[in-house]
Amino acid sequence: MSPSSLPLLQGTVDVLILKSLACAPMHGYAISLWIRERTDDDLQVEDAALYQALHRVERKGWVESEWGLSENNRRIKVYSLADAGRQQLRREVIELRRYFDALFRVLDTA
Amino acid sequence: MSAERPHVDDEVDEELVFHLQMVARELVAQGWQPAEASAEARRRFGDLAYTANYCRAQDARRDQERRCMTFLTELSQDVRYAIRSLRRTPGFTAIVLFTLALGIGASTAIFSVVRAVLLEPLPFAESDRVVRLWAQKPVNDVQEGAVSEPDFLDWRASSRLAQSMGGFWYADGGSGVDFTGDGTPARLSAALVTDGFFETLRAPVLLGRTFNADDQLEGRNRVVVIGHALWRGRFAGDSSVIGRTARLNGESFTIVGVMPPAFTYPSDAALDVWIPLSYFGPGSIGRQRGSRFLQVVARLAPGATVAQLDGELRGVAAQLAEQHTANEGWTSVKVLPIRESIVGDVQRPLALLLGAVLLVLLITCANVAGMLLARTSMRERELAVRAALGAGRTRILRGLLTENLVLAAAGGALGILVGSFSVRALLLRGDIVLPRNADVGMDGSVLAFAVVLSLAAGLLFSIVPAWRATETSLGRALRAGGRGTIRASGRRLRNALVVCQIALAVVLIAAAGLTTKSFVRLLDVDLGFDTDKAEVVGLSTPSDTDDDEARLVYYERIIDAVSAVPGVTAVGVARDLPMQGTGEMVRPSSHATLSGEQRELHAHHVSAEYFTATGIPMRSGRSLTLRDRAGSSLVVVVNESLARRFFPGEDAVGQQLLFGETPVEVVGVVGDVRQRGPAELAEPLLYLHVHQSFRSRMSIVIRTAGDPTSLMPAMRNAIWTENPNQTLTFVSTLDDILGRSVARPRLLASLFALFGLLGLALGSTGIYGVLAYSVSQRRQEIGVRMALGAAPQRVLERILSQGMRLAAAGILIGGGRWP
Numbered sequence: 001m002s003p004s005s006l007p008l009l010q011g012t013v014d015v016l017i018l019k020s021l022a023c024a025p026m027h028g029y030a031i032s033l034w035i036r037e038r039t040d041d042d043l044q045v046e047d048a049a050l051y052q053a054l055h056r057v058e059r060k061g062w063v064e065s066e067w068g069l070s071e072n073n074r075r076i077k078v079y080s081l082a083d084a085g086r087q088q089l090r091r092e093v094i095e096l097r098r099y100f101d102a103l104f105r106v107l108d109t110a
Numbered sequence: 111m112s113a114e115r116p117h118v119d120d121e122v123d124e125e126l127v128f129h130l131q132m133v134a135r136e137l138v139a140q141g142w143q144p145a146e147a148s149a150e151a152r153r154r155f156g157d158l159a160y161t162a163n164y165c166r167a168q169d170a171r172r173d174q175e176r177r178c179m180t181f182l183t184e185l186s187q188d189v190r191y192a193i194r195s196l197r198r199t200p201g202f203t204a205i206v207l208f209t210l211a212l213g214i215g216a217s218t219a220i221f222s223v224v225r226a227v228l229l230e231p232l233p234f235a236e237s238d239r240v241v242r243l244w245a246q247k248p249v250n251d252v253q254e255g256a257v258s259e260p261d262f263l264d265w266r267a268s269s270r271l272a273q274s275m276g277g278f279w280y281a282d283g284g285s286g287v288d289f290t291g292d293g294t295p296a297r298l299s300a301a302l303v304t305d306g307f308f309e310t311l312r313a314p315v316l317l318g319r320t321f322n323a324d325d326q327l328e329g330r331n332r333v334v335v336i337g338h339a340l341w342r343g344r345f346a347g348d349s350s351v352i353g354r355t356a357r358l359n360g361e362s363f364t365i366v367g368v369m370p371p372a373f374t375y376p377s378d379a380a381l382d383v384w385i386p387l388s389y390f391g392p393g394s395i396g397r398q399r400g401s402r403f404l405q406v407v408a409r410l411a412p413g414a415t416v417a418q419l420d421g422e423l424r425g426v427a428a429q430l431a432e433q434h435t436a437n438e439g440w441t442s443v444k445v446l447p448i449r450e451s452i453v454g455d456v457q458r459p460l461a462l463l464l465g466a467v468l469l470v471l472l473i474t475c476a477n478v479a480g481m482l483l484a485r486t487s488m489r490e491r492e493l494a495v496r497a498a499l500g501a502g503r504t505r506i507l508r509g510l511l512t513e514n515l516v517l518a519a520a521g522g523a524l525g526i527l528v529g530s531f532s533v534r535a536l537l538l539r540g541d542i543v544l545p546r547n548a549d550v551g552m553d554g555s556v557l558a559f560a561v562v563l564s565l566a567a568g569l570l571f572s573i574v575p576a577w578r579a580t581e582t583s584l585g586r587a588l589r590a591g592g593r594g595t596i597r598a599s600g601r602r603l604r605n606a607l608v609v610c611q612i613a614l615a616v617v618l619i620a621a622a623g624l625t626t627k628s629f630v631r632l633l634d635v636d637l638g639f640d641t642d643k644a645e646v647v648g649l650s651t652p653s654d655t656d657d658d659e660a661r662l663v664y665y666e667r668i669i670d671a672v673s674a675v676p677g678v679t680a681v682g683v684a685r686d687l688p689m690q691g692t693g694e695m696v697r698p699s700s701h702a703t704l705s706g707e708q709r710e711l712h713a714h715h716v717s718a719e720y721f722t723a724t725g726i727p728m729r730s731g732r733s734l735t736l737r738d739r740a741g742s743s744l745v746v747v748v749n750e751s752l753a754r755r756f757f758p759g760e761d762a763v764g765q766q767l768l769f770g771e772t773p774v775e776v777v778g779v780v781g782d783v784r785q786r787g788p789a790e791l792a793e794p795l796l797y798l799h800v801h802q803s804f805r806s807r808m809s810i811v812i813r814t815a816g817d818p819t820s821l822m823p824a825m826r827n828a829i830w831t832e833n834p835n836q837t838l839t840f841v842s843t844l845d846d847i848l849g850r851s852v853a854r855p856r857l858l859a860s861l862f863a864l865f866g867l868l869g870l871a872l873g874s875t876g877i878y879g880v881l882a883y884s885v886s887q888r889r890q891e892i893g894v895r896m897a898l899g900a901a902p903q904r905v906l907e908r909i910l911s912q913g914m915r916l917a918a919a920g921i922l923i924g925g926g927r928w929p
Contacts, residue, residue, distance in 0.1 A: 028125060029132040047133075048156030051126065055168035059175070067121075077125045 013045055013053040014062075015096065018081060018089040021063055025080035027070075028054060054079060062088050122165045130155060184505070185512070192513035202485060203517070205875065206478050210521025210564070212868060213474030215528025218560040220467045220861075222533050224460050225555060232449060233372035235312040236409075241416060242451040243275075243406040245427065246442035249706070254444060256402040259304075259387075261430060261437070265406070266306070268426045271414040276307030277404035279387065280376045286650070287358040287383065288837045289344075297650075297837040298340065298358070298382035302390055308335075310409045311375060316341075318352040318367035321386055325366075331386040334363040338371040340382040358383070360652070376405065378452075399436035407448065420445040459858050466618060466865045471563070473614045473872045480607040480876055482514060484883040515568045522564025529560060536857075604880050605916055611876040612920020615869035620925065622859075622866030629859035632852050638783035638792060639688060640725030641844035644811055645818035646687060647672075647825060648839035651806045658740070658804045664833075665800065665808065669717065671828040672812055677821055680813040682723030685715040685805040687844075689787045689851040693795065700768035701756055711752065712785070715805040716797050721747075721780055723811045724844075731763035731778030734799040738777075744802055747778040752794035767796075787851040811844065818843050873920070881913050 020026065020034045028051060035045050057063050062085030068078045081089070130151045137147035152158060196203045234240055243265070245255040257265070257277065266275040280301040289298045308320035316338065325333050334356060336345075345351045355362045363385070374381045387404075410419060423443040431437040450457075486493075493506055501509075649668075651661050665683075673681045686693050693712040701709060718734045720726075729750060738745050746767070753762035753776075766773045782792035814821055822841055829836055849856075885892070892905055 027128070029129045032129075046156045047129065047154065048158065048161040051129070051161050052164050052168075055122075055165040059168045059172040074128060075124060076128055077121065 011092075012043075013049055014057055015089065015092045016043075016045065017050070017053055017057060017079075018062060018085050018092070021079055021081040022086065022089060025078050027076045027078050031079070057085065060084075120166070122162050122169065126155075126158065126162060126165075184508075188509050188512035189516060191509060192516045195513060196517065199485070202481065206481055206517055207521050207524060209474055209477055209872060209875070210518065211524035211528050213471050213872075214522050214525025214560060214564050215532060216865065216868065217467045217471050217563055218525060218529030219532035219536065220460075220463050221559050222529070223536070224464050225559075232375075232452070233313060233370070234375075234448075235314070237448065239273075239410045240311060240448040241408050241410060241419065242446050242448050243408055243423065244444040244446075245402065245440050246444050247439045248442055249439045255440070257404045257406050258399050258402045258436075259397045259404060260399050261402075261427075261440075262304070262404050262406055264430055265423060265426055269408070269419070269422055271411050271419045271422050272408040273411040274306050274310045275406060275408040276310040277304040277387065277406050278302060278307055278376055279390075279403050279405065280381075286839060287385065288360070288650070288652075288835075289382075290357045290360065290835055290837075295835050295837045296344075297839045299377060299380075300383045300385055301376055301381055302385050302387040304387045304404070307384075307407065310407050312409070313373045313375070314370060316368045316370040317349055318365070320367050321384070326386045326388045328388060328391075331388045332361060332363045333366045333386060334358065335367040335369060335384040336365055337369055337374065337381045337383065339380045341368045358385070399430075399434050416445050416447060456854070459854065462621070463858070463861060466621060466862060469614050469618050470865050470868055470872075473611045473618075473869050473876075476607045476611045476614075477872045477876045477879075478517075480604050480611075481879050483604055483607070484879060486510065488883075488886075515565070518564045518568025522560055525564060526557065526560045601884070604883070608873070608876045608880050608916045609920045609923065611869075611873040612917055613924030615866070615873040616921050616924025618862075618869040619866040622862035625855075625859045625862045629852070629855045632788045632855055635784065635788040637688065637788060637848070638726060638781050639844075641848050643814050643816070643818050644724070644844040645814060645821060645825065645842070646844055646847065647810045647812065647829070647841050649808050649810075649829070649836060650839065651808065652833070652836070661806065662801060662804060665717075665804075667832055668808065668829060668836075669719075669810070671832045672810060672825060675812075675821060675824045675828050677815050677824075678812055679815055680719055680723040681717075682720035682811045682813075683717035683800065683808050684720055684724075684811070685800075685807045685809065686785075687809040687811065687847065688724075688783055688785050689847050690809065692785060696769065696796075698756075698767040698769055698774075700766070704755070708755065712793060712795050714795060714797050715800045715803055717800055720797070720811070723813045725813075726783060727781040729779040729781060730761065731776070733778055733780075734797065736801065738799045739801045742802075744772060744774045745777045745799070746774050747780055747797040748776050749780050749792070749795045749797075750782050751792050752796060753779050755794050788848070789852075789855075877913050877916055880916070881909060884912070885909060 016035050017031060020031045023034075026034070031054070032045065032047060032050055035043065035050075054063070058065055058079070062082055063079045064082045065077050065079045067075055070076045130148070133151035133154065134144070134147040137150055138144055142150060155161075232240075243257070244253070245257045245261065246252060247255055259277070262275070262277045266272070269275065278301050286297045287300045289296045303321065305321060305323040305326050308315075313320070315335075318335075320335055321333065325331055336351075336356075341347060341351065345354075351365050351368065354365050356365055357363075369384075408419070410416070420443065423445065424441075427437075427443050428441045431439065431441045493510075496506055496509075651664055651668075669681050669683060672678065685691070693714040696711050696713045697706065697709045698711070716734070718736055718738075721728060721733055731747070734745070734747055748756075748762055756762070756767070757765050757776075762776050762779050765776045767776065768774070780797070783795065784790060784792050785795060786793075812818065812821070812825065826838065826841065829838070895905060896902065
């Protein structure tokens with residue numbers, strides 16, 4: 001973990017997973033790559049937390065999974081976004097935006 | 111590739127291992143040594159073991175939740191499917207629901223009565239430790255004799271096995287006090303109780319307190335505990351009533367307590383007041399050993415049994431019988447748990463009714479099972495198609511079961527409605543007073559009973575059709591087309607069910623016939639008096655004077671006032687009317703050839719016109735007249751039973767009976783009367799003129815030319831014109847009193863008749879269902895027969911004889927054990 005990376009806010013991993021799957025179904029490793037690319041390593045998501053979150057949102061019915069084959073014929077678990085997950089993503093984005101807007105309205109005027 | 115794949119435990123491991131390998135590969139591409147890359151990948155991952163466990167737990171919970179959801183979804187599918195399929199056959203559904211509603215409704219109604227009367231605990235703490243005590247006199251076959259106050263006190267002092275003991279005097283409609291003051295004067299029902307009465311019953315008090323020993327002391331005994339109904343009715347449920355005074359029999363009593371609604375002991379329905387027994391001084395009720403009037407309750411000491419207390423008190427009674435001449439023969443006691451003493455005489459009828467109702471329920475189940483069986487058979491093709499389309503056998507079975515349970519639940523709900531209506535209808539008939547009437551009603555336990563009943567019924571009538579449905583092979587059902595698979599075993603089963611129904615219905619009808627017959631016999635009995643067009647009014651002359659002369663004048667003034675009402679043809683008075691009281695026990699000292707028991711007679715105190723007014727015929731001699739008065743020689747009129755027993759083969763008129771040293775002349779003989787009611791034979795009675803032996807209780811019989819009820823207001827006014835403070839204990843007609851005395855047999859007979867009809871109707875629909883089904887199955891065959899020249903009559907005969915055979919078998923089986 002590089003010293004410049006930010007500690008992650010609780011529940012943010014869930015949103016990141018939903019957002020990544022909104023683009024395309026992918027397996028766990030691919031999701032971790034996707035997050036790293038998009039955040040330039042500013043948000044360091046620990047792999048353990050990622051997989052815990054994956055199984056948690058799957059239980060909640062926001063994502064679905066099935067087993068497929070990789071390009072070199074390895075069995076891989078591929079996650080995709082469920083309808084409930086799509087709605088959840090929309091809700092969470094709105095909430096997070098309101099949250100940070102409010103926060104920065106205070107911080108910026110200070 | 112396979113060489114580097116590590117051992118995979120499960121999907122979570124497989125997923126995580128893949129991830130670690132991909133990260134390691136990435137690191138190798140960045141220049142790491144393969145071995146170090148693997149270690150680094152693990153390090154960067156974080157807590158691997160915890161994550162694996164966490165993920166497994168999440169997956170397991172997800173599976174569980176999903177299974178649960180699937181079950182619920184399937185269940186709601188099943189229920190919806192069931193409702194849809196039931197609505198497709200509204201006729202069938204309606205009949206089944208109707209049948210279930212009746213069966214379950216009747217059972218629920220009867221159960222709620224049985225529960226309240228027989229099963230609910232009494233409103234006393236640890237009521238199973240409370241017993242009733244009686245004195246017994248074996249030589250005269252007196253089983254449940256009352257106890258004199260001195261005996262009671264001796265019992266209580268000598269008994270170690272009775273923790274406490276209390277006595278009371280109460281007569282339904284007899285013991286009462288006049289309540290004056292606020293509003294119209296009223297006659298209150300009263301129980302006179304000794305100290306220890308409330309202590310023994312341990313009845314919780316609603317307000318204030320019950321009596322203690324000091325309340326019995328002369329000068330401090332003008333205290334009263336009032337019942338809930340009186341408190342609500344006369345004192346508006348005011349909780350400041352404690353300490354206030356109430357005018358009873360013209361005296362001031364201090365109200366010390368209010369009892370809760372459930373506590374009415376010793377009355378069945380409601381009791382107005384409890385008063386210390388000592389209020390009735392020795393002048394009113396004798397306190398000698400011979401004056402047996404107390405009823406006794408006791409609470410068993412810890413560890414003591416009924417049998418032990420019985421043994422102990424027998425010893426005490428035997429000792430008292432030796433010590434006191436008045437106790438001669440009173441050598442024994444009877445001890446009975448208080449519940450048995452309260453519900454004893456209705457226990458058997460109620461158990462019978464419960465049995466009848468269970469029969470109805472069985473018929474209902476057999477009926478519904480038969481209908482469902484036929485329906486399932488007709489749906490075999492539909493079920494086969496569903497199976498062919500991939501529904502599992504258990505799924506289909508579950509569907510059928512759901513359908514039946516939906517039916518049962520709906521039927522049960524309707525049944526509860528029917529049941530609560532019937533209970534209300536039963537209770538609205540004021541003439542039926544069961545012990546603990548007030549407790550009867552629908553409540554949680556009754557509802558639970560109904561729910562369990564309907565579910566059990568649902569399962570019961572599911573078993574057979576469901577079992578049959580799964581036995582059917584798919585191929586055969588499809589081949590058989592819409593006709594279902596006609597199998598001998600299925601037909602036999604349905605036939606057996608119908609035979610069962612008919613047999614049970616026959617049993618019910620036989621029972622109904624027997625109860626109705628004994629009831630009709632009761633009504634046909636010659637009572638010995640005329641109940642038609644006779645009004646009755648009960649009252650007690652005021653107790654403000656001890657002068658019998660003055661009270662007799664008042665007595666005659668009341669009679670004159672009532673006689674003057676237009677439309678009245680005759681007025682007679684007795685202390686106890688038939689079916690309301692048995693008079694007073696006397697025993698002549700003459701006729702020593704008869705045993706003591708045979709000499710025991712009931713004496714009735716009547717006015718001169720009593721026989722005319724009640725229609726009791728004079729057989730010989732003369733009636734009592736106003737000339738038979740205090741100063742003149744004592745005379746009596748006797749009934750035929752007495753004349754036959756005491757003066758066989760002779761004319762009783764002019765004969766003498768000795769009471770102690772006093773000779774009494776028989777001046778007339780009248781016809782026999784069933785004094786105790788239509789179910790009891792006439793006993794030897796003698797009638798004394800009230801002018802020679804005064805009794806303050808007046809039960810006035812008023813013979814009218816027209817409808818007696820229309821004269822009631824005029825009658826009351828006539829009495830109140832004489833004395834505005836005169837309270838009336840009852841106003842009724844002889845017909846009503848007779849009706850009340852046979853109310854229970856009538857209720858039993860009509861309920862049995864109802865259940866018999868119900869069983870018969872259900873049995874008939876059962877036969878109809880089976881025949882209709884078999885005809886519909888054989889429509890093709892019948893068509894072919896008729897096309898080939900069979901006469902329609904022959905076909906009809908075959909079908910009818912099939913139904914008749916079933917009915918005959920049922921009747922034979924059901925009637926087998928009945929005379």
